[in-house]
Amino acid sequence: MYTSYVFTPAPRTALAVRGSADRFAVRRIYCIGRNYADHVREMGGDPSRESPIFFSKPADAIAGAGGVVAYPPGTTDLHHEVELVVAIQRGGANIPADEALNHVWGYAVGNDLTRRDLQAQARTKGQPWDMSKGFDASAQIGVLTPASEFGEPSTQAIWLKVNGQTRQQSTLDKMIWSVPEIIAALSQLVTLQVGDLIFTGTPEGVSALTPGDEVTAGIEGLDPIEFRIGPPA
Numbered sequence: 520m521y522t523s524y525v526f527t528p529a530p531r532t533a534l535a536v537r538g539s540a541d542r543f544a545v546r547r548i549y550c551i552g553r554n555y556a557d558h559v560r561e562m563g564g565d566p567s568r569e570s571p572i573f574f575s576k577p578a579d580a581i582a583g584a585g586g587v588v589a590y591p592p593g594t595t596d597l598h599h600e601v602e603l604v605v606a607i608q609r610g611g612a613n614i615p616a617d618e619a620l621n622h623v624w625g626y627a628v629g630n631d632l633t634r635r636d637l638q639a640q641a642r643t644k645g646q647p648w649d650m651s652k653g654f655d656a657s658a659q660i661g662v663l664t665p666a667s668e669f670g671e672p673s674t675q676a677i678w679l680k681v682n683g684q685t686r687q688q689s690t691l692d693k694m695i696w697s698v699p700e701i702i703a704a705l706s707q708l709v710t711l712q713v714g715d716l717i718f719t720g721t722p723e724g725v726s727a728l729t730p731g732d733e734v735t736a737g738i739e740g741l742d743p744i745e746f747r748i749g750p751p752a
């Protein structure tokens with residue numbers, strides 16, 4: 520049935536796919552916080568294995584991989600966070616961890632751009648994280664690689680460089696909650712659907728970005744991402 524709208528809807532956000540002209544249409548972006556022990560410590564936390572912390576970004580916050588990301592308003596402490604991004608091909612609720620990887624279409628390199636000063640303020644005051652995590656162009660995501668080509672997340676290297684200097688360097692097996700455990704826990708809170716993306720947390724070494732910085736980031740077996748921080752919008 521043809522639906523008529525009072526204005527033309529924005530096009531669906533979608534990711535490029537390795538080896539295909541087809542794109543992966545994005546439904547929602549979920550993120551887990553505090554998932555590498557040394558990052559929890561550098562943020563002043565205790566990396567004991569409590570319940571995972573989830574937040575989200577709007578699907579249309581994806582912007583800038585391979586291009587320029589304008590320095591966002593409202594912050595003087597903009598941080599990079601390189602992360603493995605999981606793309607969901609089959610939805611479900613209460614997905615058991617030992618079946619979770621069957622729900623994964625593929626993987627990509629992502630950057631969870633963060634207004635660290637607003638996040639610290641929200642933590643102190645018990646306020647929401649939306650404006651520290653879900654602002655415009657706060658998600659950079661590279662080309663998706665099918666799980667059949669990547670394999671399973673295990674000891675692959677994950678890294679991020681700013682102006683050629685390494686800032687983050689770890690391996691995916693350092694996650695506190697593994698990808699199957701993340702999917703199992705998240706699907707107890709929401710019903711996952713095809714098109715959902717999950718940012719799986721960042722290792723230690725997060726730091727501030729300033730206009731002009733060139734960021735490159737990668738995960739062994741996936742296409743790297745690169746972008747430049749532009750002047751304020």
Ligand code: MN
Nearest residue numbers: 600631720721
């Ligand atoms: Mn993050």
